[in-house]
Amino acid sequence: MEKKSQEGLTVKKEENFSEWYTQLIEKAELADIRYNVKGFIVFQPWSVFSMEKMFSCMEKVLQRKGHSPYFFPTLIPESNLKKESSHLKGFNPEVFWVTQGGDDVLEEKLALRPTSETAFYQMFSIWIRSYKDLPFKTYQRANIFRCETKATRPFLRSREFHWIETHCVHASEKDAEKQVKEDMETTKEVLHDKFGLPFIFFERPSWDKFPGALKTFAADVLNPDGKVIQQPSTHMISPHFSKAFNIKFKDKDMQEKDAYLTCYGPAISRIFASVIIVHGDDKGLKFPWEIAPLQVVIVPIDKDDAKIKQKAEKLKEEIEKFASVKIDYTDKRPGEKFNYWEMKGVPIRIDLGLKDLKNKKITLFRRDLDKKEIVDEVKVIKEIEKISKEITKNLTEKADKLFQNKIKDAKNIKEINEIVKNEGIAKCEFCSMEKEGEKCAEIIEKETGAQVRGTRLDEKQKPKGKCAICGKKAEHIVYIARAY
Numbered sequence: 001m002e003k004k005s006q007e008g009l010t011v012k013k014e015e016n017f018s019e020w021y022t023q024l025i026e027k028a029e030l031a032d033i034r035y036n037v038k039g040f041i042v043f044q045p046w047s048v049f050s051m052e053k054m055f056s057c058m059e060k061v062l063q064r065k066g067h068s069p070y071f072f073p074t075l076i077p078e079s080n081l082k083k084e085s086s087h088l089k090g091f092n093p094e095v096f097w098v099t100q101g102g103d104d105v106l107e108e109k110l111a112l113r114p115t116s117e118t119a120f121y122q123m124f125s126i127w128i129r130s131y132k133d134l135p136f137k138t139y140q141r142a143n144i145f146r147c148e149t150k151a152t153r154p155f156l157r158s159r160e161f162h163w164i165e166t167h168c169v170h171a172s173e174k175d176a177e178k179q180v181k182e183d184m185e186t187t188k189e190v191l192h193d194k195f196g197l198p199f200i201f202f203e204r205p206s207w208d209k210f211p212g213a214l215k216t217f218a219a220d221v222l223n224p225d226g227k228v229i230q231q232p233s234t235h236m237i238s239p240h241f242s243k244a245f246n247i248k249f250k251d252k253d254m255q256e257k258d259a260y261l262t263c264y265g266p267a268i269s270r271i272f273a274s275v276i277i278v279h280g281d282d283k284g285l286k287f288p289w290e291i292a293p294l295q296v297v298i299v300p301i302d303k304d305d306a307k308i309k310q311k312a313e314k315l316k317e318e319i320e321k322f323a324s325v326k327i328d329y330t331d332k333r334p335g336e337k338f339n340y341w342e343m344k345g346v347p348i349r350i351d352l353g354l355k356d357l358k359n360k361k362i363t364l365f366r367r368d369l370d371k372k373e374i375v376d377e378v379k380v381i382k383e384i385e386k387i388s389k390e391i392t393k394n395l396t397e398k399a400d401k402l403f404q405n406k407i408k409d410a411k412n413i414k415e416i417n418e419i420v421k422n423e424g425i426a427k428c429e430f431c432s433m434e435k436e437g438e439k440c441a442e443i444i445e446k447e448t449g450a451q452v453r454g455t456r457l458d459e460k461q462k463p464k465g466k467c468a469i470c471g472k473k474a475e476h477i478v479y480i481a482r483a484y
């Protein structure tokens, strides 16, 4: 067994977010950063249990929408990566290369996949023949390797991470666009409705696209320190790719045509970071019901009493039918156990004491509201089922409200600076998302440390005035935030 840290968190989330995050990772035993390869960490059971559930939520939705699972090789030949120049240029600085097998130098360098477009596309060119094969929708869960040069942070940025990548082939640009919209809906269905994460989907400016993409759309989640974290992005891939990899199909009119490609990459280990950051508090973790590593814990307060033990076992048996449950028989004092499970974010705790038992009552503690409820013994299972349905909703509503209050309008660089300094997202009118706008974005970044994250597809406002930076006619409403 791993050594359990008895001590709770010693800093407040609002006061020192960075230290809070570091302590939470260590004390709740989510990851061990002491592995002896720089930038690589060990994911521990409490995070893996949850991430397994997150994978499963996401894969269920993808399969329902027609994606089929694959396991592709981890190694990609250099020649594949070289086929599309902007893609190589974008990823090359971060690629880990395998150059030897035993003592023998390999004929061709092999990349540890930094992403798998060029692996999938190699096979698509063999598999895709006719419009009847399309749309061709795939995905895989995989670990990805990137030699990050920026400082690493557990779950947020490390040199190996765990994700799902989807790769799809379409017959037309319109179908590719439809896929991108579907990916955005999937993000809402899973990240918001199941994991309780508020986000905005942005179309990224032309200077901030995925290497080799025609258009990039990405979801930004906000941290309490005002920085946004990029979560899933979905891309319409440039036609250069299908040309470079020779992905063609015979259309209904018997003409041979280049296929359209899309990809989508929900990084589960990074989304896990947002889950603990958005929902966690000064006591520790809080989990949405479906992705909690453990859903119910039973704490027998008089643990050596036979009646209590019997009751605990019986409750466990009944709860097991619909939730994961565990009895805490450890030698710690009840108070220590309470703190420990609250820090671990278990949604429901049952405190079993002799006095309650005599009165045919049971005490439940719910972590979503940090509240105790005393219920009749006979109603306890029904009550747990009821609470289990409320937990995700409560966490989501709280997170949504916080997020909405962080978005504020700005008219000039001074106001933008004021808003991002106060941990918000600034919204302003802007000249251009093409090359001409990049200069204004650079001024913003230089003076405020924040970036133009993009435009919203569902933007209700229309630009009426001038760009907040250069004063030229505004063509867009953009959102500006500091980012990880």
Ligand SMILES: [Zn+2]
Pocket: 430, 431, 432, 437, 440, 467, 468, 469, 470, 471, 472
């Ligand atoms: Zn401008």
